[in-house]
Each structure stands twice: as C-alpha cells, then as structure tokens.
Amino acid sequence: MSAQQPNKIPIQQIDLDATKHRIHPRFVTGFYQNIRVISMYAFLALFLILPWLRYNDRQAIWFDVPSQHYYIFGMTFLTQDFYFIAAFALIAAFTLFMVTVYAGRVWCGYACPQTIWTHLYQYVEKWVIGDRNKRIKFDKQPMSVSKAFKRFLVYFIWFVFSMITATTFVSYVSGTDALYQSWQMIGFIPFPDWSTWIWVSVFIFAFSTYVNAGYMREQMCVQICPYGRFQSVMFDKDTLIVSYDYERGEPRGARKKGTNPDDLGDCIECQMCVQVCPTGIDIRDGLQVACIQCAACVDACNEVMDKVGYPRGLIRYTTERQLVEKEKSQVFSLRFFAYLAVIVILCGGLVYALTDRVPLEIDIRRDRNQLSSLNTQGMIENSYIVKLTNKTQDEHTYTITLAPKEGLSLHLTFNDVPLDPGESFDMSVSIYGDPKVVDEGRTPITLNVVSEGGKYKVSKQNVFTTQGQ
Ligand code: SF4
Ligand code: SF4
Incomplete structure (x- = not known):
C-alpha cells in the first residue's frame, strides 16, 4: 500500500486442510472484538430463531420447495414470483458493494457465516483444551487417554453444532413441523422419521459445516471465497482498512536492556498482532488477501500500546489517503453514492411491487x-x-x-x-x-x-x- 512498506506479501500455499498448519489464534478482547462478537452472535441467533417464529399459525419464514410456495411473514410467493427474490438479491449485493467501498471487508470480519462458525469452533477448542499456548502444546503432545478424550469432546461438540446448523438450515425448507415432530421408535430409541431428501440435505449441510468450520477455516477465505478475491479491486484510497502504521512502528524491536528506545519505532515486536490473527498473517507485511479485517490485531496492539505507555493506533482502521498521502479522506465517495442511488431505486421498486401485488x-x-x-x-x-x-x-x-x-x-x-x-x-x-x-x-x-x-x-x-x- 505504501512505498515505505515492505513488499512482502506472503504467498499462501494451497492446502484446504487448515489442520496441517493449524492456526491457534489467541482470543483477545477490546472495542472492535466486542462489536464483532455481538454482531456475529446476533446473526447466529437470528439464523437459529427465525424458523421458529410463527405468523397466522404458520411458520413465518418457510421456503416450501416441494409445493413451490414460499411464505414470508404473511406473504405467499410462488415460483413465478421469483423476481422478488432476484430483486432482493440485487439489493443485498449492491448493499455489500456499498459497504465494501466505505468500510472494506467488514462483512468478512463481522458477519460472514464462515467467520462466525470458525470463531465458534475455535472457541470450543479454547473451552476444552485452553488458550493458544495450551492448544499449541496439546497438538505436539503424544497421544494419551486425556488427549484422546479432549479430542473426542471437541469433535463431538463440533458434530452437535453441525447437526444444529444443518437441521436449522433444512427447517427453512422442510418446515419445523416436518423436521421436529416426526419420530419413530427403533427399539427403545426415538429416531427422526424423515423423508429421504431431508436425510440427504441434513447430511450434506452437517458435513459441509463440520469440514468448513473445523478443518478448512481460513483456507476457505483465502483460497475459495470469490468475494474475498474480487473485493480488493473495489477498494479505493478512501476505503477503511486495517493497517499498520509503518512509519511510526519501524524500525521495530524489543526493548532489551541497553537498547535506546529513541533508535526504535513504536512496534516492540511482541508478536501479539500475529498471535491473535484468525488467518495467521502479519498485518505489518501490508494489505493481504487473507486479511478479513476483523480488527483483532487492532485491539491486541492497542492493549500492548497501553501497557508500554505509547499512544494507541499503531495498527488501526484508516485509509490509504490518510496513512500514506497524509490527507483527509473523503468519507463518502462518488462510487458510494452511485451504489446508494441504485439501492434506493431498487428498494423503491420492490416496495411498490410488494404493496401493489394482489395476493x-x-x-x-x-x-x-x-x-x-x-x-x-x-x-x-x-x-x-x-x-x-x-x-x-x-x-x-x-x-x-x-x-x-x-x-x-x-x-x-x-x-x-x-x-x-x-x-x-x-x-x-x-x-x-x-x-x-x-x-x-x-x-x-x-x-x-x-x-x-x-x-x-x-x-x-x-x-x-x-x-x-
Ligand atoms: S502488537 Fe503492535 S507492538 Fe506488538 S508486534 Fe504487533 S504491531 Fe508491534
Ligand atoms: S491482520 Fe488483523 S484484521 Fe486482518 S485478519 Fe488478521 S487480525 Fe484480523
């Protein structure tokens, strides 16, 4: 991003199994992490609760694909009404573009299901095994009864979360009644009495969730997700991105005895920003495709700056115009307003079509x-x-x-x-x-x-x- 910054963007090796180079992020608290956790778990709660809402004695949101009737809070749509879904998808896409132009990959860091489920599955590891250092040590330990039990517990909780995710996802299509009220007894054990397509769908979604959040994790963002790839071309000089203030931080170095702090920049080379990063990168290497802009490094570095008595913001949300060109950023660019205009027109059209529609x-x-x-x-x-x-x-x-x-x-x-x-x-x-x-x-x-x-x-x-x- 800056001529002063090192041109050292690491090329990630393609290996979709993240367990081979397992990243064990340190869990950090702070201003952005509080917002992030609230936002992520609010989305998660919404996903889990919505299928249980009822409206007029029917599941409020129900995409009944077999009968081709789609119910959304009192409105019934048929397959031929699919242009409403198309319009809604367009509005969502343009909203995402607009937010990206202004705030970078805020979706990735704060709301993307991949980030939410990965965070949840990593939290299970932290709960069962312990924080970063314990998890790294645990990986290196030879197999023992205690290690096998803890591994089993982690995998079992992941499995339960995967099943909850899969059944919730399928309940938007099958309906909660068909999913949770059909039981048969096999011997003394109650077993779901589902149709074949429900079994197949639950299996596919449970398997995908388990593999994505348990194994692929950040490799999904780095290697597969198209949004992560193309959004960097949407950034401009006024887009908010998490950046390391190279000019202020360098030359970096630990404050050892005999070192003159005046010869060093503000980065004390504590590695906390790397340890908390869920994708395992070093933000000091510059803007990278693996950076999901979660701001964990911002909170970690601010905590370090507080401890050593330096001003906060060595790593911070800023724009290229502010950081490199030392100019004031134009908060809302022309592109931002162009997207906003398209969204307003699309929303207006959608609202008109919905209110004018004869049911x-x-x-x-x-x-x-x-x-x-x-x-x-x-x-x-x-x-x-x-x-x-x-x-x-x-x-x-x-x-x-x-x-x-x-x-x-x-x-x-x-x-x-x-x-x-x-x-x-x-x-x-x-x-x-x-x-x-x-x-x-x-x-x-x-x-x-x-x-x-x-x-x-x-x-x-x-x-x-x-x-x-
Ligand atoms: S957390 Fe801050 S001080 Fe520590 S290594 Fe990272 S940038 Fe340097
Ligand atoms: S570099 Fe910082 S903002 Fe980017 S993913 Fe890592 S912790 Fe999050």
Whole structure:
C-alpha cells in the first residue's frame, strides 16, 4: 500500500486442510472484538430463531420447495414470483458493494457465516483444551487417554453444532413441523422419521459445516471465497482498512536492556498482532488477501500500546489517503453514492411491487384434449383448466365470472371456490358459444376472479375458438 512498506506479501500455499498448519489464534478482547462478537452472535441467533417464529399459525419464514410456495411473514410467493427474490438479491449485493467501498471487508470480519462458525469452533477448542499456548502444546503432545478424550469432546461438540446448523438450515425448507415432530421408535430409541431428501440435505449441510468450520477455516477465505478475491479491486484510497502504521512502528524491536528506545519505532515486536490473527498473517507485511479485517490485531496492539505507555493506533482502521498521502479522506465517495442511488431505486421498486401485488393468482390453460366441440344443446363448447391460488394468509372464497360478451356464457362446476391460506385449486371450466352469434375463429375472453367482499380481484385473458369442432 505504501512505498515505505515492505513488499512482502506472503504467498499462501494451497492446502484446504487448515489442520496441517493449524492456526491457534489467541482470543483477545477490546472495542472492535466486542462489536464483532455481538454482531456475529446476533446473526447466529437470528439464523437459529427465525424458523421458529410463527405468523397466522404458520411458520413465518418457510421456503416450501416441494409445493413451490414460499411464505414470508404473511406473504405467499410462488415460483413465478421469483423476481422478488432476484430483486432482493440485487439489493443485498449492491448493499455489500456499498459497504465494501466505505468500510472494506467488514462483512468478512463481522458477519460472514464462515467467520462466525470458525470463531465458534475455535472457541470450543479454547473451552476444552485452553488458550493458544495450551492448544499449541496439546497438538505436539503424544497421544494419551486425556488427549484422546479432549479430542473426542471437541469433535463431538463440533458434530452437535453441525447437526444444529444443518437441521436449522433444512427447517427453512422442510418446515419445523416436518423436521421436529416426526419420530419413530427403533427399539427403545426415538429416531427422526424423515423423508429421504431431508436425510440427504441434513447430511450434506452437517458435513459441509463440520469440514468448513473445523478443518478448512481460513483456507476457505483465502483460497475459495470469490468475494474475498474480487473485493480488493473495489477498494479505493478512501476505503477503511486495517493497517499498520509503518512509519511510526519501524524500525521495530524489543526493548532489551541497553537498547535506546529513541533508535526504535513504536512496534516492540511482541508478536501479539500475529498471535491473535484468525488467518495467521502479519498485518505489518501490508494489505493481504487473507486479511478479513476483523480488527483483532487492532485491539491486541492497542492493549500492548497501553501497557508500554505509547499512544494507541499503531495498527488501526484508516485509509490509504490518510496513512500514506497524509490527507483527509473523503468519507463518502462518488462510487458510494452511485451504489446508494441504485439501492434506493431498487428498494423503491420492490416496495411498490410488494404493496401493489394482489395476493391472488389465476392461471388459465386450454384443455388440450377438448379444444372446441359442439355439445348436445348445439352450442360450441371450449374447455379450460383454471388454477386459483390464494396467496394470502387467510381463508377466502372466490367467485369466477366471464366478462360479458355477446353469445358467450360460463359454466362452472362450483360457483364459489373456498381456498385455505396458500392453497391452489385446479378446476374445469367450460364456455359455451352460440354459433349464430359468436364470430368465426378466435374471440378474446376475460375471466374475472373476485374474493368475497371484493377485496381482491384479478383478471386473466384467453381465447374462445370455433375451430377444431
Ligand atoms: S502488537 Fe503492535 S507492538 Fe506488538 S508486534 Fe504487533 S504491531 Fe508491534
Ligand atoms: S491482520 Fe488483523 S484484521 Fe486482518 S485478519 Fe488478521 S487480525 Fe484480523
């Protein structure tokens, strides 16, 4: 980043098993770590709690893929409503870009699931084995009963966390009822009575969680995650990044007896910033792709600076413009406002589309077996399959009518169609045409559907044809 800084960015070896070069970060407390822990565990709690929320006696957030109904707090979406999800994904992507331009990899350090689960699994190791030095020593010890027991305990807790993660993830799709209320007894042991796809999904998610958080850890961020790779091109001189103040810190060195502190910079070469780093890098080597901007090194170094009586901020959040060019940063750049404008437009469009949306769906298909025929009353009969979907969270009764057209009349099996919340119903509908009145060929028709009380109304067009008799 700076001409004064060493051009010594370590090239990480590609080895997706992080246990071969196991990093045992020292757990540190401090201003940024407090924010980080609160943010990470708030996201974790949200993930675990959301599937248990109920709205109108139904799981509030439920992506029921088998029935292609997606419920989000009282709104029902079908597969054809997927543009809402696309719009939401675009808003999330642009928000991430905007935040990255302003605050760098804040997502990676404070909210990314990979970071959260890795932190959790490392915390289990700390709880069972001890802090950094104990864990390093433990790795080097020969196998013993005590070591085997502690290893087993760590792996068992990881397994439990992986299963909780996997079942929570799957419950967003299967529903909590199907997942937690289906049990069968095998001998005296209660066993989940799940369908094959639930078993397969739980296994895949549990396995992925275990491998990712237990073994791959920082290698996922360094070697695989595309966001970590491309976001550095989004940085500009005004992006906040964790940086070591090379000018102030160098020449670094321990304060040994006989050393004149005036000959040294403020870095006392204590290595605390390296020991706390979850990805095992040395921030003093400059900006690196492995740096997830978690600011653990900032808190660790500030603690050291406090102890030795130097000002805080040898490692700090700063911008290239401030650190290198010694100029004031433009906090909000043009790019930031461009992203903000796109987000505001997308949010406006999404809110409008959601509020303007009628939670009732009608689909009309021609009955391909009976295009057009002459019935016993001498009328031309066209048959259709009408599919009605109640996309509200309440029961409604719907009435179907034909927009008036001379010579055409509608014939239904049921006049009123009661539908439960989220229910779809296919019904056969016939339209009779008087051959003396109806035009030859294709005549446009419109079917109207209205809920009791007239709150929801939709229309759909199709054609009546005299051909194919
Ligand atoms: S924690 Fe601070 S003082 Fe210690 S080695 Fe790192 S930069 Fe130097
Ligand atoms: S260098 Fe500092 S900010 Fe970057 S990952 Fe390591 S501890 Fe976190």
